[in-house]
Amino acid sequence: MQMYDSPTIYAHVEREASKNIEENERECFKDAIVSSRSLNKGFTETTTIRNAIPEIAACIIAATFHISVGFSMAYSAILIPHLEAADAELHATQEETSWIASVVVVCTPVGALMGGFLMEILGRLRTLQIGVIPCVAGWILIALSTNIPMLLVGRLLTGLSTALATSPAIVYITEVARPELRGSMISFGPTLASFGMVLSYVKGAYIHWRLVAWISIIYAVVPIILVELFVPESPVWLVSKGRTEDAKKSLEWLYKYEPKQGKVSAAEAQLTTIMKEKEIKLNEQRKSKHGGLSTKMRAFLKPTGWKPMTILFLFFFFQQFSGIYITLFYAVTWFQEVGAGVNEYLASILVGVTRFLCSMVNTWLLRRFRRRPLCIVSSLGMAACMTVSGYFTLLIRDGDRSGYWVPVLCLLLYVCTSMVGMLTIPWTMTAELFPTEIRGIAHSISYSIANMLMFAALQSYRSLQSFLGGSYAVQWFFAGISLGAVVFVWLLLPETHGKKLSEIEEYFQNNFLAVGAKSEARKQRARRRNKRKGPTALTQPLNPSHSKTMQNV
Structure with a gap:
């Protein structure tokens, strides 16, 4: 059996511990900068x-x-x-x-x-x-x-x-x-x-x-x-431009009602934090300059680049062609073509009020529930509403007006269910799915793709009516796309609620299908635990009197 002298073991463990601490601190700083969580902390316990x-x-x-x-x-x-x-x-x-x-x-x-x-x-x-x-x-x-x-x-x-x-x-x-x-x-x-x-x-x-x-x-x-x-202007931008005095004035206005923490005011504490984070950002940028644009482009070919981009493209495709924005942009025309006989302008006002009220509830839903269940419930609700609405629109066209009010009610419920997930969640994921190195440019690209798909969906509305044969068939088309969205979410959409940015990045390194991702994640964690146990056994101190010192390290 090979013997190791104690100084060698201590030096090795200290180097490893120091390296881990530095890496953890760097990751914490990076996450804080990306999420902006540290820009407003440290000066009060409660708001x-x-x-x-x-x-x-x-x-x-x-x-x-x-x-x-x-x-x-x-x-x-x-x-x-x-x-x-x-x-x-x-x-x-x-x-x-x-x-x-x-x-x-x-x-x-x-x-x-x-x-x-x-x-x-x-x-x-x-x-x-x-x-x-x-x-x-x-x-x-x-x-x-x-x-x-x-x-x-x-x-x-x-x-x-x-x-x-x-x-x-x-x-x-x-x-x-x-x-x-x-x-x-x-x-x-x-x-x-x-x-x-x-x-x-x-x-x-x-x-x-x-x-x-x-x-x-x-x-x-x-x-x-x-x-x-x-x-006042953003103090973060003012500090980035070297306008420290202006940043201080801005912070003094924003935090003028905050109590002092000892001898330091909230504005002064914030200014110190922002300046420190500016220095960290500059260091990060200096380290990444050697790669330049070509490094960013290569990052899109990595699993953490092309996988989330593909998922977002499909997500926005299902969002746009399920009719969410078409019904908003053509609200009055939609009610005219359904033939319900109600005042189409008053009905459109109801649609706007419904969307407004649901948008306030949506913030609570996003904080409380996970993304995947919300999107599945939203898509199923949209499919059900459009299926029923299309059926009664067909009856109205054939002369049966006994359920003339049903398409109006269905559209209001359709707007409600879309606000649960499919209208809002795709936009919230454009930044959080991508790694730090390409988050900015990837967000811009995915945002542009979403708007191009919106343009295509709005342009296609009249063509769909002519091709499919009427308003009722278009509604059934929206229902079919919504059911397709259910399958897409179940198969591909990752869960990001409550996840750290580093965890999302690690997910794409190992997964593309969301189905079975949990079991794969458990296997990965088990492999990491086993890997950590090996080096720990090798570096166990031979002298029992040094065990306390080693634990402290």
Whole structure:
């Protein structure tokens, strides 16, 4: 048996322990930076409403432009019926109206890339304000339109603004809100977008579409005025630009109601934390510079790159072609073509109100339940609603109007069930599925893919009606896609609720199918435990008197 002297053993164990500690600290720092969890910690144990009032106010004001986003999305629903009417002052064909509905998402990827570029140069809030400019120009063009190309350009500009102004708002909220408030504040944006849809449907029911366009300018301009007057710039961005004094002033405004921790104010503690994390980020960037763009591109060929990208593509495909956004963009037209005989504008208002109320419940669902069950329940509910609605739509077409109210009820339930998972969860997974090295660019790519699929789905609505033979068949098509989504989620969608980013990355190293992933994970853990036991036995101290020292190491 080979003998080892004690100093050699101690040196070996100390090196291993030191190496493990360094690796753990590096991973902790990395996770903290990615999740932004450390930007608002350390200065108070509990959050009170009074302490957080400045943060909440800043986040809500930054998110108010989402109302205009909701307006842009729902506006096609109230505009298209007027353009397709026989006595329309500005007549459009069905092909032209499909472009009017879908063109708003074409520029979204471009707006997102422009927003990301401008955010780093000009700041979060200044980019948000610049993003309002194309929105105002677009609404003016729509209101003054004398032909269809003017309408299309107007819709294109409002779509560009949708991403250009909302991305900075989400980044700002992420950097400003403390951890226990961050999820609620981020979800406030989509809730305000749903509220904007309700406003658009309500105004469209009672006001001419040109006047609605003029009124929409108010919802775009007021947020930039409020931001200019009341909201300080993100201290994280200010520190990244070396503007430490401005960052301190911003933090003093955000945490002016926070009590001091000893002699140090909350603002000073936060400034120290942010500056430390800036230094860590710079060190990480310096280490990764040698790889450059080619390293990032190669990362997409790894299992942690192509697997999540493939899953997200399929996820968004099922989301878009299950009809979720088609029914929102064509709400009024949908009720007309179903033939239920109800006031289609009032019915569309009900759809908007339902979506708005469900968006508030959705935040609670995402915090409490796992992603896979939510998506399966959501897809099954959507399939059931569209199946029943299609059947009664067929009866109405054949002259039986006894169940004329059923398609309206089914669409409302369809909106509710879509909000449970399929409408919201794909967007939340665009960042968390990818490893740190490509998360930024992968998020942009998957976001662009989602919008291209949305454009294709909106464009296909009229063609699907002609090809399948009517509104009832389109609804059954949506039901079929929703059932396909159930199979997809069961087979491929990984569970990310409560998982660390490192755990998600490890999942893709070893799995692609979600079926059986748990048993494979147990095997991996068992193999790691066995692997750890081997070196431990080799480095066991031979002198019993040193056991306490070794345990401390």
